[in-house]
Amino acid sequence: MKIGELARRSGVKVETVRYYEREGLLPEPARSEGNYRLYREAHAERLDFIRHCRALDMTLDEIRALLACQDDPDQPCEEADALIEAHLGHVEQRIAQLSRLKAELEGLRRRCAGQGKVGECGILNELSQPVDPPATLEHAHVGGVHPRR
Amino acid sequence: MKIGELARRSGVKVETVRYYEREGLLPEPARSEGNYRLYREAHAERLDFIRHCRALDMTLDEIRALLACQDDPDQPCEEADALIEAHLGHVEQRIAQLSRLKAELEGLRRRCAGQGKVGECGILNELSQPVDPPATLEHAHVGGVHPRR
């Protein structure tokens, strides 16, 4: 299987597959005479694993750790377990924070009279207030509102 | 007011203030004889505006648009209004998605027996399944689980 077919099967771009190889998440496959990468079923499974973890919004570092667990199947699975647990915590934190943002945005929306000029618009005036310290995300480790995919 | 005091007052790093200037969000301030940036109250207010918007997870582009509205106070405020409305939609989408992730992570957690070896661990086996197509975030415009602040 060449890289294009692998990419199609797992629903990623060809460049992303090569990127995962560079990052050490996918092992280097055999090459054809013409220097094309040749993949096997095991590569496809590993790529599915990676994409599944990414769909759960884990970082490549977290995925690397899980893959290392997987590659050593006699180890106890506590580490993988702890990683999932920690990640779940981050997702929950992020949901809580976005809920607060949502409430504030809804509050802002109510302040706009709707027909006025910008100068009297409650939204823009409200936004000029300073933020109290922990309003920024800090090290919550759960991403912002705007993803880049 | 020099850059350090401005940064402290608004709770940002000095480098971030200079970055906002480079990006055209903060106007270039006057300079002292020794070439230090000298800020006034108006700069601090504008910086608070920016930080408040960032705390609401708006992009710098969205903030630029709001600032342009603010700088032209006779315009109707529809544009600012629409921007807030759209942003609220993105936040809601992101919350919905994270809730799905949370449910899946909780499902994963239940699959781990707790004491076993990695080879029998339900978590790692489950993660090897392929993802069905729209499991990735696509252009939801609301960020991942891991912020970089």
Add this chain to the structure above:
DNA sequence: TGACACCCTGTAGTCACTATAGGGTCAAGG
């Protein structure tokens, strides 16, 4: 005079890709 906190510019690094440039390989059709 020296120490120190602060400031300056410019550049590179972060993350997880994505895009582009500039080429090579391979099978089918004319």
Add this chain to the structure above:
DNA sequence: CCTTGACCCTATAGTGACTACAGGGTGTCA
């Protein structure tokens, strides 16, 4: 045999919103 086109290769740079240096200058105090 030659061309077209789909696919592949490497290497490099760009994204967003910062952050972190390196290598210097300024200002104040003892």
